[in-house]
Amino acid sequence: MLIADDQAMVRAGFAMILAAEDDIEVVDGLQAVELAEQHRPDVVLMDIRMPRLDGLEALRRLTRPGTVNPPKVVVATTFDDDSYVHRALSDGACGFLIKDSGPALLVEAIRAAASGEALVSPSITVRLLRRLNNLVTTTGQARSALSARELEVVRLVARGLTNAEIATELSISVGTVKTHLGNVQTKLPARNRVEIAAWAWESGLIDRR
DSSP states (O other): OEEEOSOHHHHHHHHHHHHTSTTOOOEEOSOHHHHHHHHOOSEEEEOSOOSSSOHHHHHHHHTOTTOSSOOEEEEEESOOOHHHHHHHHHTTOSEEEEGGGOHHHHHHHHHHHHTTOOEEOHHHHHHHHHHOOSSOOOOHHHHHHSOHHHHHHHHHHHTTOOHHHHHHHHTOOHHHHHHHHHHHHHHTTOSSHHHHHHHHHHTTOSOOO
């Protein structure tokens, strides 16, 4: 994975936490786009406010249409701002962390991104899902396109369950869960599980109480 942050102490701290994990290899640096093209990391951990090229623009370049095997991008920032969260996830980020979230959540977010899932800091998850409004909104057509089983999977995704937890809850295999999610993404359409969850909240599929 690659770490892009303009603060050397932050980069060093993230690198120490992640390098301690046996299955994570860290490459750090400021020039995220160039380094990503050179090293082809599975995951990029990206700050938002950086000199020369800010994290949101770098994210757009890394995930632009036509990119072959783009990296999964997790945004980590000190700024708990809805507009940043909205823009980052809309532009293809697979996770959004506040920097004081702690080492365990950082590692979990990196692993989730690498496996095709997404993680958002708990402090902003519910607020985010209730406010995102530029995704697929409530329409009878979108809802009717999903099978009963796919709707069950969507509800559990919106509740924050992982693929393994969904598989256990529904007594199906993880592979079947991934197949359902792939079908859901095509039908809505949605780029990742965060957008699926946002659609579930916005469409009224989840009780907001």
